[in-house]
Amino acid sequence: MKKINILILGSGGREHTFCWKFAQSKWTNRIFVAPGNAGTADLATNLDIAVNDFETLKRAVIENKIDLLVVGPEDPLVKGIHDFFLEDPLLKEIPVIGPQKHAATLEGSKEFAKAFMSRHNIPTAQYGGFTAESIDEGYVFLEKMKAPYVLKADGLAAGKGVLIINDLQEAKDELAKMLLEQKFGAASSKVVIEEFLSGIELSCFVLTDGTHYLSFPMAKDYKRIGEGDTGLNTGGMGAVSPVPFADQKFYEAIQENIVKPTIDGLKKDDIPYVGFVFIGLIRVGDTPYVIEYNVRMGDPETQVVLPRIKNDLVELLMATAQGKLSDIILELDPRSATTVVSVSGGYPEAYEKGKKISGLDTHSESIVFHAGTHLNQGEVLTNGGRVLAVTSFGESHKEAVEKSYEILNGINYEGMYYRKDIGFDL
Numbered sequence: 001m002k003k004i005n006i007l008i009l010g011s012g013g014r015e016h017t018f019c020w021k022f023a024q025s026k027w028t029n030r031i032f033v034a035p036g037n038a039g040t041a042d043l044a045t046n047l048d049i050a051v052n053d054f055e056t057l058k059r060a061v062i063e064n065k066i067d068l069l070v071v072g073p074e075d076p077l078v079k080g081i082h083d084f085f086l087e088d089p090l091l092k093e094i095p096v097i098g099p100q101k102h103a104a105t106l107e108g109s110k111e112f113a114k115a116f117m118s119r120h121n122i123p124t125a126q127y128g129g130f131t132a133e134s135i136d137e138g139y140v141f142l143e144k145m146k147a148p149y150v151l152k153a154d155g156l157a158a159g160k161g162v163l164i165i166n167d168l169q170e171a172k173d174e175l176a177k178m179l180l181e182q183k184f185g186a187a188s189s190k191v192v193i194e195e196f197l198s199g200i201e202l203s204c205f206v207l208t209d210g211t212h213y214l215s216f217p218m219a220k221d222y223k224r225i226g227e228g229d230t231g232l233n234t235g236g237m238g239a240v241s242p243v244p245f246a247d248q249k250f251y252e253a254i255q256e257n258i259v260k261p262t263i264d265g266l267k268k269d270d271i272p273y274v275g276f277v278f279i280g281l282i283r284v285g286d287t288p289y290v291i292e293y294n295v296r297m298g299d300p301e302t303q304v305v306l307p308r309i310k311n312d313l314v315e316l317l318m319a320t321a322q323g324k325l326s327d328i329i330l331e332l333d334p335r336s337a338t339t340v341v342s343v344s345g346g347y348p349e350a351y352e353k354g355k356k357i358s359g360l361d362t363h364s365e366s367i368v369f370h371a372g373t374h375l376n377q378g379e380v381l382t383n384g385g386r387v388l389a390v391t392s393f394g395e396s397h398k399e400a401v402e403k404s405y406e407i408l409n410g411i412n413y414e415g416m417y418y419r420k421d422i423g424f425d426l
Ligand code: AMP
Pocket: 125, 150, 152, 159, 162, 194, 195, 196, 197, 198, 201, 280, 291, 292
């Protein structure tokens, strides 16, 4: 193998973590990130190109002699960036980590994902799918279910398309708003109504070459803005890996009843898949159920999962692209990793950007991953809702998280906020 040039698409904490891990590989020549952030600028060359601007990305890939494309977020995958590479004579030999459009529909359409699970006997909540034409059947379906009612916009809705409602009439009204008034735009032209599952959630990650797969460490993320899991949903306020309640028996049930049938199901359905599968799970009693599929890594879960993997990331992903994942044995750091996300004041509602961040020069084993940051004439400024993710290790997640709090204590920007209870429920 020769040293390679890598292009990472995206600009969040997940992408900075990929960049950090690639920077440690002996097989890395140059790293590029489009568009990247102030953290990736330290390790790589940022390219000012949007993740969905395929033509400009193509020019950059050729100009910079890219040997591997790693796609961070779901949007370019659902829009078909992998297919775009395969269909272009100049790009088709360049490996892409991230599935083609067909497989990306697992995240791009809730109904597609539910039908896939039902076809392959993968445990998930009972459901029905409805459109404006079948709204009356949707009302009848709701009447037959018990509260709370779970309504999901079929398409991508930036994590906002799921409603959980206690009152039947309100659920019917919201169904009408989604289907008839495009409450979530085109994403809610179809709605999936689901049985409510009660339990604790966790995130499961699988890397597959389409035939073989490796199960990455699991993680738990903290989605709500407020301590004690209160307030609005966010992209994720922190994460912990490993997950203490995922014991051996539960882990095996996930592998046997969910991961294996998922990868086998893709093969049976003739759906090529090269990349990460992120399975959102819920533990009901002792049984794991699938809440959703994502076709990428999680953010901020990546910030605790990748640092626990000892393998060389270039070797791992090149083996994935070449269909040789069965040659790889995953080596894990047994310690706990915890990440705490700091956000801009006001997030996840309106917030201001452009605040100067101080105290970033830390000298410890903890890693300060950047999410929404921007480099401006040598200064690091806030540039998003989620700003930083501080990852630390420890013998327990409690020990790890204390180290992240110590680091965050020394960092400052106007309006800075982070949750002080990451992992405390475990
Ligand atoms: P999703 O976008 O499908 O991951 O849903 C967002 C969040 O809604 C999940 O992380 C769960 O907390 C919750 N949720 C989704 N589906 C269900 C369900 N069937 N039962 C209970 N909670 C759910």
